[in-house]
Amino acid sequence: MTLTAPTAVSPSSARDTSAPHRDLSDREVALDIQHLVKAFRKKSGGTLLRPQFTDSRAVDDVSFHVRRGEIYGVLGPNGSGKSTLIRAMSTLLIPDAGSVSIFGLDVVQDEAQVRRLLNRVSVDAAFYKKLSPRENLLYSAQLYGLDRHVAEQRALITLRRLGLKDKAFQEPLEEMSRGMQQKVAIARAFLTSPIVVLLDEPTTGLDPKSRRDVQEFVLELRDQHDATIILTTHDMPEAERLCDRIAFISGGKFVAEGTAEELRTLAGPGKTLEDAFIELTGEDLDHEEQS
Numbered sequence: 001m002t003l004t005a006p007t008a009v010s011p012s013s014a015r016d017t018s019a020p021h022r023d024l025s026d027r028e029v030a031l032d033i034q035h036l037v038k039a040f041r042k043k044s045g046g047t048l049l050r051p052q053f054t055d056s057r058a059v060d061d062v063s064f065h066v067r068r069g070e071i072y073g074v075l076g077p078n079g080s081g082k083s084t085l086i087r088a089m090s091t092l093l094i095p096d097a098g099s100v101s102i103f104g105l106d107v108v109q110d111e112a113q114v115r116r117l118l119n120r121v122s123v124d125a126a127f128y129k130k131l132s133p134r135e136n137l138l139y140s141a142q143l144y145g146l147d148r149h150v151a152e153q154r155a156l157i158t159l160r161r162l163g164l165k166d167k168a169f170q171e172p173l174e175e176m177s178r179g180m181q182q183k184v185a186i187a188r189a190f191l192t193s194p195i196v197v198l199l200d201e202p203t204t205g206l207d208p209k210s211r212r213d214v215q216e217f218v219l220e221l222r223d224q225h226d227a228t229i230i231l232t233t234h235d236m237p238e239a240e241r242l243c244d245r246i247a248f249i250s251g252g253k254f255v256a257e258g259t260a261e262e263l264r265t266l267a268g269p270g271k272t273l274e275d276a277f278i279e280l281t282g283e284d285l286d287h288e289e290q291s
């Protein structure tokens with residue numbers, strides 16, 4: 001199936017839990033992704049001595065743009081290519097074809113400048129687990145070339161905002177819950193005051209309170225810090241609550257893109273976003289998640 005760009009929006013009788021529609025069409029383009037392809041070599045057969053390999057496209061000819069201040073969601077099951085897309089946008093993977101530009105800078109040609117503009121939070125954030133959040137963040141601040149004092153203050157403000165107690169700032173990370181560690185990962189990403197934030201499944205595995213803390217922080221970033229945010233998720237209510245526009249990804253391809261309401265409308269009257277996802281991709285998000 002090819003990318004469907006919904007245009008006409010008819011009233012939907014489905015329960016509308018989505019973010020209020022904001023018209024961002026006059027804003028400048030923050031991210032422009034054109035025909036992006038990233039493949040990985042996978043063993044496809046042969047023998048132990050003569051293995052055969054084929055290239056499998058994790059991201060397959062994906063094009064989209066995101067406007068300044070927009071929250072853009074990429075919704076798809078496990079293995080659909082979300083993380084690969086985020087890593088290609090954040091200079092961690094070199095695309096095989098196509099381009100990613102961030103405020104006019106190319107992620108391959110202008111890598112150093114791009115890294116000053118963006119930061120990424122991933123579900124598998126790496127830390128020195130025996131050290132405290134404070135020690136981890138000060139170490140990162142040093143790598144970023146930031147003033148220790150400024151970095152510490154900035155990290156404390158973010159952690160407090162995310163609901164972490166000051167006391168936890170000094171405890172070893174290995175003693176903290178996944179939710180708390182994720183908040184530390186977010187605080188670390190914000191040390192550099194990025195204007196583009198790539199959030200790869202920021203709430204996966206979090207308890208409801210931590211999930212809500214993180215979601216509210218994302219909205220605050222958008223409203224108070226003029227950040228442009230790309231967010232991947234499997235979570236339909238999260239996508240509806242946070243995202244101005246959503247893309248459905250399946251098998252490395254964008255299958256549809258639009259506001260939550262537009263996507264629901266594509267599936268028909270009275271349909272939910274989940275119904276739309278199943279109808280447009282032929283996949284069930286929950287089922288994929290379990291498998």
Ligand SMILES: Nc1ncnc2c1ncn2[C@@H]1O[C@H](COP(=O)(O)OP(=O)(O)OP(=O)(O)O)[C@@H](O)[C@H]1O
Binds near residue numbers: 041077078084
């Ligand atoms: N470094 C790699 N080497 C080989 N194959 C990879 C690599 N990274 C990802 N893949 C493959 O690319 C495909 C897409 O993976 P990706 O991690 O981007 O999906 P995802 O949607 O983020 O999944 P999840 O929700 O489980 O994180 C999968 O088939 C995966 O096995």
